[in-house]
Amino acid sequence: MFNDNYRIVGKHATYAKFLNAYTRNLDKEAKVAGIFSIAVELYLIAPLIGASYNRRVPIDTESDDSLNVLAEQILKRQKQFEDVYRIIMLSEKSTESSADERVERAFRDDENPEKMTSNMELFHDYMRGGIEWLYEQVTEEVNIATATPDDYLEKIRDIVTLFGDDFELETQ
Numbered sequence: 001m002f003n004d005n006y007r008i009v010g011k012h013a014t015y016a017k018f019l020n021a022y023t024r025n026l027d028k029e030a031k032v033a034g035i036f037s038i039a040v041e042l043y044l045i046a047p048l049i050g051a052s053y054n055r056r057v058p059i060d061t062e063s064d065d066s067l068n069v070l071a072e073q074i075l076k077r078q079k080q081f082e083d084v085y086r087i088i089m090l091s092e093k094s095t096e097s098s099a100d101e102r103v104e105r106a107f108r109d110d111e112n113p114e115k116m117t118s119n120m121e122l123f124h125d126y127m128r129g130g131i132e133w134l135y136e137q138v139t140e141e142v143n144i145a146t147a148t149p150d151d152y153l154e155k156i157r158d159i160v161t162l163f164g165d166d167f168e169l170e171t172q
Helices: 011-019 022-026 039-052 071-076 078-091 099-107 113-139 149-166
Strands: 006-009 066-069
Touching: 006 011, 006 039, 011 039, 011 066, 011 113, 039 066, 039 071, 039 078, 039 113, 071 078, 078 099, 078 113, 113 149
Parallel strands: none
Antiparallel strands: 006 066
């Protein structure tokens, strides 16, 4: 689990590239929000956002875009990925499983390849949902062609406030 490259595909790759500051290193002309330094940060955070907003999205096959998240970067954060994975498995309720079944899924299904594959699909559905949610929030009412870093900084503030309001968190 979380020891290999991961490839984001379709429109989610396009969205991830837009949200990723590293994209500008590869293409100096790219219009990006750049709110994440590298793709692995988005890969780690997006599932939590997707799960928070109960947003599961299947793989997009309409676009042929792709973005690789390197195994080296994933391995450096492997414990964090495992923690996020377990949080997703424990909190996920769309399958109408009992609390005991969710605990089983989060901590014991790792040993069963078939169940692990299913659980990773669920994790990635939430990851894509989180990427979409972030992209929508960042691009809402923004002209991407003329947006400045300050415009995106303001969007980040708006996202933090929205998230805080939605989940009754104290934000400063």
